[in-house]
Amino acid sequence: MKKRLSLVLPVCLLVVLSLFTLHVGAQQTTIRFAVWDFSMSPEYQLVIDDFEAEYPDIKVEVIDIAAAEYPDKMTVMLAAGEEVDVFAVKDFASYSNYLHRNYLTPLNSYIEADGVDLSQYGSAIEYVMHEGQLMGFPYRSDIYVLYYNKDIFDRAGVPYPSNEMTWPEFREVAKKLTSGEGNEKIYGAYFHSWRSQIQCPILLTTDLTLVDGDYEFLRPAYELALAMQNEDKSVMSFAEIRTSNTHYRGLFESGRVGMLWMGTWFIGSLLIDEHDVNWGIAKSPHWPGTNPGSTVEGLTTLAINSKSKKKDAAWKLVSYFGGEKGAKIFASRGVLPALRTPEVLEIYTSAPGFPEGGAEALMTAETTVELPPSVYSNAIDKMLSEEHSMIMTGQISLDAGLKNMAERAKEIKEEWW
Amino acid sequence: MSTANIAKRKSRSLRQARRLTAYAFLLPNILGFVTLTLIPIVAAFGLSFLDWDFANPAKFVGLxxxxxxxxxxxxxxxxxxxxxxxxxxxxxxxxxxxxxxxxxxxxxxxxxxxxxxxxxxxxxxxxxxxxxxxxxxxxxxxxxxxxxxxxxxxxxxxxxxxxxxxxxxxxxxxxxxxxxxxxxxxxxxxxxxxxxxxxxxxxxxxxxxxxxxxxxxxxxxxxxxxxxxxxxxxxxxxxxxxxxxxxxxxxxxxxxxxxxxxxxxxxxxxxxxxxxxxxxxxxxxxxxxxxxxxxxxxxxxxxxx
CATH class of the missing domain: 1.10.3720.10 (MetI-like)
Known part of the structure; x- marks a missing residue:
């Protein structure tokens, strides 16, 4: 008798348990959500936890992909028809790639049904519109600001950068901050090896974009950067950054950089990383002729796979991330949300460790984007990076570099079919 | 049946068995070569006459x-x-x-x-x-x-x-x-x-x-x-x-x-x-x-x- 009971109990338990899971499974929808560096960005898990608590019938399964591989891997997964319902769109080049390959679901019907007010999302949203349809829902939006190391300014006796600084002033300040040699050298400023570091701030002085094919407007930006690198030696040389795989994050956080022009995503890093840098932020420097606060803006969106069979549940997740609840969680973690209501900004700027007076640095005048969506985006991006590296390492003159850019842009467009 | 005949038949069946063994040993390699090398090469040759982006329908573009x-x-x-x-x-x-x-x-x-x-x-x-x-x-x-x-x-x-x-x-x-x-x-x-x-x-x-x-x-x-x-x-x-x-x-x-x-x-x-x-x-x-x-x-x- 005793023996039989010891057998019956576990069996009963098993039956009950399996019934329970069956019951839940029957009405639960699982959404597969692809995003990069999920494990390194705890705020995503927080949003998902809240979302699942609010929608117990939807379960989110995350596909975590390393940031560097994300665009390629995503493309292959989508092409192979792998089951992905929601995926993050990292930049406009990826966006145009997905768009032209028909992987994106138009979102207008959902937006109208839910009554979402898109005017709260800033002007960059127009870049993810296609034929009047919103193709990705913005949840993060970063702008470029100026980071500075207060200790380096104090030691050099230079006042902190103002919100009205111009790029020529930036050069002069950087010169004053530079000191030391070798591994101890303090760089007045730092341009990362990305072409956007040099090519993008000056976009605000022109109506042209980097896909238009005329690159003469880049000249003053390159002249400034080359002078800082070769004459003032106030920035680490491009060649050294490339060959030593220097990362701006490590260099700034080790206290060796006076000023850094970088996106607001870096605020989140500075808040969570361990370092001793006493940092502040100011508005991006501007080129004479433009207004202070003019800067480059990036938009990160979530898209619904056009082949998804769970679009309604997917939209719930997408709008949760981009909506107020998601925005508040992101803001509290030092990640700038696309939805910037006064309430959200208040949370963002009052996060522990957020620099004093930093709120004003986030107020923008005109904004533009690094590379607008276009079929040519990938090819132009690669071409510009190649010519950028040639100019910055002094392999070719600035004149030749700008000429090459124009010629190669022409070739790319003519050979496109 | 003479012994010579038996020996002949024996050797033939032995040869056949040996040939089969040889093919069996070759098979894994041949299979790998055909599926992973030969078919992709032929496919690439065919693809070179198309305009195809992996997503939209392919177009024949000749040379x-x-x-x-x-x-x-x-x-x-x-x-x-x-x-x-x-x-x-x-x-x-x-x-x-x-x-x-x-x-x-x-x-x-x-x-x-x-x-x-x-x-x-x-x-x-x-x-x-x-x-x-x-x-x-x-x-x-x-x-x-x-x-x-x-x-x-x-x-x-x-x-x-x-x-x-x-x-x-x-x-x-x-x-x-x-x-x-x-x-x-x-x-x-x-x-x-x-x-x-x-x-x-x-x-x-x-x-x-x-x-x-x-x-x-x-x-x-x-x-x-x-x-x-x-x-x-x-x-x-x-x-x-x-x-x-x-x-x-x-x-x-x-x-x-x-x-x-x-x-x-x-x-x-x-x-x-x-x-x-x-x-x-x-x-x-x-x-x-x-x-x-x-x-x-x-x-x-x-x-x-």
């Missing part, structure tokens, strides 16, 4: 992909770079491998240790090796340039950061990486040369150079032939170290054909065009190999001992 090649500056540059890589790395590897093999073919203490050392790069992961060489090549802080400066060269090359030196840097590293493998092949060849030839030459009063020139080199020519074919084919396929060390740069200085195929296919999603380049690469390797086989008779000696 337009091949016509585009003639105008494409990117293709011309990568073809030129591939030939550069091939023309320098193949002879260098042969010379070094032969030299090392001659050194390692001696009966001295600890020779096995040295043979292992020279083979080591071959078994290391190319990714790890390329990353380490990048550090060695660092223009300001790398050991190579520190050494060059210490012996009085004030302006050492910029290596991977320089258009002029990036390809030599990649070639040098590749030669170092692959030389061990070909040394082993040469070593086997050297050990197959009968000792009595050298003995006879010594009696005739030949010096070491003459022995090398008139015995070693001709006797080794079948090995050299094999090595050069393998090297040329491999050199046309160079890719990994370039992605890690220079990513095709600076500018387009180390942009080789396979890198360009990868770029066209997986960055621009022009699978048709990428396949056209791959087809041209295939044809190129085929032609070079045929030419090598044609020239074989002129310099390769097969001696029956």
């Amino acid at each position: 337009r992909n091949f016509m585009r090649l003639a105008r494409d500056s990117g293709f011309k540059i990568s073809l030129k770079n591939t030939i550069y890589y091939s023309a320098v790395s193949v002879p260098l590897t042969i010379v070094f491998a032969l030299f090392l093999a001659a050194l390692l073919n001696q009966r001295v203490r600890g020779i096995k240790f040295f043979r292992t050392i020279y083979f080591f790069p071959e078994i290391s992961s190319i990714i790890a090796v390329a990353v380490v060489w990048n550090m060695l090549y660092h223009p300001t802080m790398g050991p190579i340039n520190s050494f060059l400066r210490s012996i009085g060269i004030d302006n050492p090359p910029g290596w991977t950061a320089s258009v002029k030196w990036a390809m030599p840097a990649v070639i040098l590293m590749s030669v170092w990486k692959q030389v061990g493998y070909y040394t082993v092949i040469f070593l086997a060849g050297l050990q197959g040369i009968p000792e009595q030839l050298y003995e006879a030459a010594t009696i005739d009063g030949a010096n070491s150079w003459q022995k090398f020139r008139y015995i070693t080199l001709p006797m080794l020519s079948p090995t050299t032939f094999l090595v050069s074919i393998l090297l040329v084919i491999n050199s046309f396929k160079v890719f990994d170290q370039i992605v890690i060390m220079t990513d095709g740069g600076p500018g387009r200085a180390t942009n080789v054909l396979v890198y360009y195929i990868y770029y066209q296919a997986f960055l621009l999603f022009r699978f048709g065009y990428a396949s056209a380049i791959a087809t041209v690469l295939f044809a190129l390797v085929l032609i070079v190999t045929i030419v090598q086989f044609r020239m074989e008779k002129k310099w390769v000696h097969y001696t029956m001992m």
